[in-house]
Amino acid sequence: MRAHFSRPAFFEGARDIAPMLIGIVPFGIVCGIGAITAGASPLAALAMSMIMFSGAAQIIAVQLLAAGAPFAVILLSCLVVSLRLVMYSAAMAPYLRPLDHRWRALLSFVLTDQAFAGTLQRFQTSDDLRANASYFLGSGALLWVIWQFATLAGILAGQVIPASWQLEFVVPLCFIAVLVPLLRDRVSILVFTVTTIAVIALDAIPLRLSMLCGGLLGIAAGVLGDKGAGKRG
Amino acid sequence: MDKELTIWLLIFAVGAVTYTARVSFIALFARREMPPLLARALKHVPVAMVTAIVVPAVVFMTPGELRLDPGNAKLIAALVGGAVAWWRQSAVLTIAVGMIVLWSLRYAIG
16 A cells, blocks of 8 residues: 555545635535535535535435435435546546555545546556556545535534524535536436436425436436437538 | 545546546546537536526425425526516626615515
């Protein structure tokens, strides 16, 4: 383990990821608020951020928890939102292959949207695996630490601010800010439209399965839409 | 089951799910290629799942009560928030404007 660690690269990674903190701080605060308004204790709300360490999975868990969904449905829905991490894992895998299993296990834990976006280029352009791994660890470690502080701020806000302020609405607004820039091409708009209709039409189905089913139908529409677009082009 | 206990079980179960997703190709199937259909489907996960989270939180005034008219303050606030997000890609600005619209409409409607 120590043989691979490079302290300068670790701090360089932390420094280079700093601009991305602007994006995760409000999201972390939202996760803290969401957990508290869904009825989690402050300790559980913080543990969510420490252990799940995924804004999308945390939010879907607290939304479904608040709606009274069964355990298995919450778990399955979190699995679907986490599939995006599988994509990152596959993209990073060739670069991390020569590392020993402890390093790979550790770096996997801090693999997030931001750490992936911020470090992939470094792996593509530099062959110094020892420095790259430490750089990645530095980026991921700083993101993890800041995520906890942001969550803590949200936990405090969620406890102090009265329910009449409807602070839980911060959650969909935060996701709208994520979603709108993604709707750039026809297929993404198709996915959005199909998911919207499906999630409304399926609202009455039991066990709060509408979110999961709506999302899966949207993904299926996207795969079919890509095929159609490919044929035309 | 006790709610607090359910939440703790969920934290560890979802934690296992997110970690498994992260470690999947890095360590578990390090020697395998991703199946092409899975790769094509994964591209659409963000839009589909974020939509599935946002839409029900906006279009239902109370659970089961679908409201697609201007009387639904959450719908108006979300549309204005969406316009702000289109104009400036800023989460902070989207949240601030959306909440102000929500509060103003609630105050106006009473």
